[in-house]
Amino acid sequence: MTAGGAPAPQVEVVPLGRVNSTAAQVVAANLQALLELDAMVVEPWPEPAQALVAARGQYDAGIIMQELATPQGGPLRLGLMGKDLCVPFLTYVLGESQLGGRAAVMSLHRLSEGEGGSRAPRHVMLERAAKVGLHEIAHVLGLEHCRTAGCLMRFSAGLTTLDRLHMGFCPACQRDLTRLRMDLPARAPAR
Amino acid sequence: MSTPLQVLVVDDELAMRESIAAWLIQDGQQAAKAEGGREALAMMEQREFDLALVDIKMPGMDGIELLRRIKEGHPDTLVIIITAYGSIESAVEAMKAGASDYLLKPFDPEHLMLLLEKMGRQRRLMQENQMLRQRLAEGQMAGFEDMVGGSQDMLKVFDQIEEVAATDAPVLIVGETGTGKELVARAIHNRSARSFGPFVAINCGAQSESLLESELFGHERGAFTGAVKARRGRLEMADGGTLFLDEVGEISQKMQVSLLRVLEDGSFLRVGGGQPLTSDFRLICATHRNLPELISAGEFRQDFYYRTNVFSVTVPPLRQRREDVIPLAEHFIAVFAQETGKVPPELEDKARRALISYSWPGNVRELRNIMERAVIVSKSGFIGLEQLTFLDEGPKPGSTALSLAEMETEHIRRVLQAHGWNITQAAATLGIDRTTLGRKIKKAGLRSP
Numbered sequence: 001m002t003a004g005g006a007p008a009p010q011v012e013v014v015p016l017g018r019v020n021s022t023a024a025q026v027v028a029a030n031l032q033a034l035l036e037l038d039a040m041v042v043e044p045w046p047e048p049a050q051a052l053v054a055a056r057g058q059y060d061a062g063i064i065m066q067e068l069a070t071p072q073g074g075p076l077r078l079g080l081m082g083k084d085l086c087v088p089f090l091t092y093v094l095g096e097s098q099l100g101g102r103a104a105v106m107s108l109h110r111l112s113e114g115e116g117g118s119r120a121p122r123h124v125m126l127e128r129a130a131k132v133g134l135h136e137i138a139h140v141l142g143l144e145h146c147r148t149a150g151c152l153m154r155f156s157a158g159l160t161t162l163d164r165l166h167m168g169f170c171p172a173c174q175r176d177l178t179r180l181r182m183d184l185p186a187r188a189p190a191r
Numbered sequence: 192m193s194t195p196l197q198v199l200v201v202d203d204e205l206a207m208r209e210s211i212a213a214w215l216i217q218d219g220q221q222a223a224k225a226e227g228g229r230e231a232l233a234m235m236e237q238r239e240f241d242l243a244l245v246d247i248k249m250p251g252m253d254g255i256e257l258l259r260r261i262k263e264g265h266p267d268t269l270v271i272i273i274t275a276y277g278s279i280e281s282a283v284e285a286m287k288a289g290a291s292d293y294l295l296k297p298f299d300p301e302h303l304m305l306l307l308e309k310m311g312r313q314r315r316l317m318q319e320n321q322m323l324r325q326r327l328a329e330g331q332m333a334g335f336e337d338m339v340g341g342s343q344d345m346l347k348v349f350d351q352i353e354e355v356a357a358t359d360a361p362v363l364i365v366g367e368t369g370t371g372k373e374l375v376a377r378a379i380h381n382r383s384a385r386s387f388g389p390f391v392a393i394n395c396g397a398q399s400e401s402l403l404e405s406e407l408f409g410h411e412r413g414a415f416t417g418a419v420k421a422r423r424g425r426l427e428m429a430d431g432g433t434l435f436l437d438e439v440g441e442i443s444q445k446m447q448v449s450l451l452r453v454l455e456d457g458s459f460l461r462v463g464g465g466q467p468l469t470s471d472f473r474l475i476c477a478t479h480r481n482l483p484e485l486i487s488a489g490e491f492r493q494d495f496y497y498r499t500n501v502f503s504v505t506v507p508p509l510r511q512r513r514e515d516v517i518p519l520a521e522h523f524i525a526v527f528a529q530e531t532g533k534v535p536p537e538l539e540d541k542a543r544r545a546l547i548s549y550s551w552p553g554n555v556r557e558l559r560n561i562m563e564r565a566v567i568v569s570k571s572g573f574i575g576l577e578q579l580t581f582l583d584e585g586p587k588p589g590s591t592a593l594s595l596a597e598m599e600t601e602h603i604r605r606v607l608q609a610h611g612w613n614i615t616q617a618a619a620t621l622g623i624d625r626t627t628l629g630r631k632i633k634k635a636g637l638r639s640p
Contacts, residue, residue: 087210088204089207090297092300157303
């Protein structure tokens with residue numbers, strides 16, 4: 001929620017339960033810098049217990065997104081979790097989004113994994129978080145996966161492929177993003 | 192981006208069906224959903240799908256039954272079976288019933304991605320095959336074994352191949368360099384009763400007489416300096432199959448006599464050997480030279496000519512069958528695009544006109560080389576004039592700044608070309624013997640076009 005009657009940002013980064021606050025800030029800053037979206041971290045929401053898939057010890061990303069999605073005209077929302085995410089047919093997801101929709105969710109759970117079971121340096125984890133956040137919000141804006149090597153919209157199932165992506169979009173995706181951003185209201189009205 | 196796959200997701204579980212379809216759409220594919228086998232088959236009657244993701248366990252028609260129905264009615268649709276952990280037997284059954292692959296639920300995301308890429312590649316190959324089949328059916332392009340051509344001259348060649356393949360008689364194939372004489376020989380072999388035997392080829396023009404003798408007849412240990420162990424010759428290797436002597440017009444009269452003896456009594460000796468050996472092979476010879484003229488000039492034995500020329504097949508030069516140039520070029524584009532993982536580039540009109548009007552001194556081999564290079568250098572999805580490098584273009588700017596060695600290589604290449612790669616004649620023009628010329632050709636890496 002935004003304070004008082006201040007207009008809502010274009011994207012709300014919503015921590016879901018206990019989440020690394022620096023990571024949340026980094027994600028929001030990158031959405032602002034690379035996607036030129038007015039993004040801000042809002043007050044945390046409680047962990048979405050209703051999305052827990054007990055048998056798998058993971059949270060169903062689809063259910064979380066339904067909770068996050070705002071009506072048309074409201075801000076886009078990116079949920080940020082410390083717990084692992086899944087969808088019914090995949091063993092895990094780093095992030096999930098509604099293509100051309102209202103919400104996305106991402107997890108920091110696997111982003112700290114280093115080589116051979118070690119822990120990745122903090123800056124690596126933060127860079128990965130920024131990449132996943134940008135990728136998912138670009139989906140929400142309507143962008144599909146891209147086959148161009150290094151482009152942030154290339155599908156990365158794991159950290160190895162995620163680490164190979166550049167912190168940016170290929171010219172074709174960049175062009176599409178510019179067009180898609182124009183469809184967004186400059187700054188969503190206060191709710 | 193590559194063309195999206197048309198995918199049909201068949202699963203009775205709504206959440207599974209919806210989430211897989213949503214993920215596929217996000218990945219840039221076209222996805223449709225069906226909650227059971229009957230609905231899926233009905234949808235497949237309405238439109239074509241490249242791929243069906245089918246859950247194995249569904250009420251009513253199960254996944255395996257649906258897979259069988261799809262394979263019966265829509266054999267070109269690839270099917271991936273989705274199964275749960277612990278039901279590997281069903282997955283095996285699905286593969287036996289024609290599934291392209293299977294996925295264990297829930298899927299590993301990386302595995303899913305790799306599988307989709309694999310299916311995309313398979314789809315592309317199938318489409319290319321379909322396209323080639325269609326063009327064959329429409330008569331735009333006639334294909335025979337690995338040969339492409341719809342011209343009257345080539346159709347005549349294909350008929351001759353059929354005719355001689357049914358016999359075991361020696362064949363002489365005549366045609367300019369690069370016209371595909373070896374392909375004709377292979378086609379005869381492949382369609383003959385010897386097709387399960389070996390096809391052994393040797394280029395007689397590229398070796399000295401002593402080396403050719405050793406290559407053909409083999410040698411015993413110590414037969415000559417360097418013969419450190421016994422070696423089987425091509426005649427022995429061809430036992431039960433076909434021996435193809437390319438550039439037979441280049442072999443010496445002495446070698447012709449030796450081969451004639453083999454053809455007449457079926458036995459021969461290895462170089463340095465005393466034990467007669469036998470080999471049962473069919474002989475196919477090829478030449479770009481006019482053998483009757485060589486006979487008149489006393490350079491080729493008439494008896495050997497008659498013995499090898501029971502049947503004769505003449506392969507026309509490319510310039511005499513210009514209607515085959517574009518189908519051939521497109522065939523090579525498809526082949527090399529597939530090899531390099533590219534989408535086949537299209538020929539621009541100017542390029543087409545240039546290909547049709549060119550003189551093709553190097554025939555189909557030259558066209559093949561030109562198209563291979565064009566596919567590699569093509570970046571825009573098109574092949575224009577600038578991507579075509581013809582052999583007969585004349586000197587390029589800067590070609591005068593050659594070193595002495597480069598000049599020598601260039602001179603040898605031109606002389607060889609002028610003599611149609613006849614080593615004996617080229618050596619005579621250059622004032623060196625055949626062996627020296629052979630060494631220089633090898634050192635410079637020169638190859639007949």
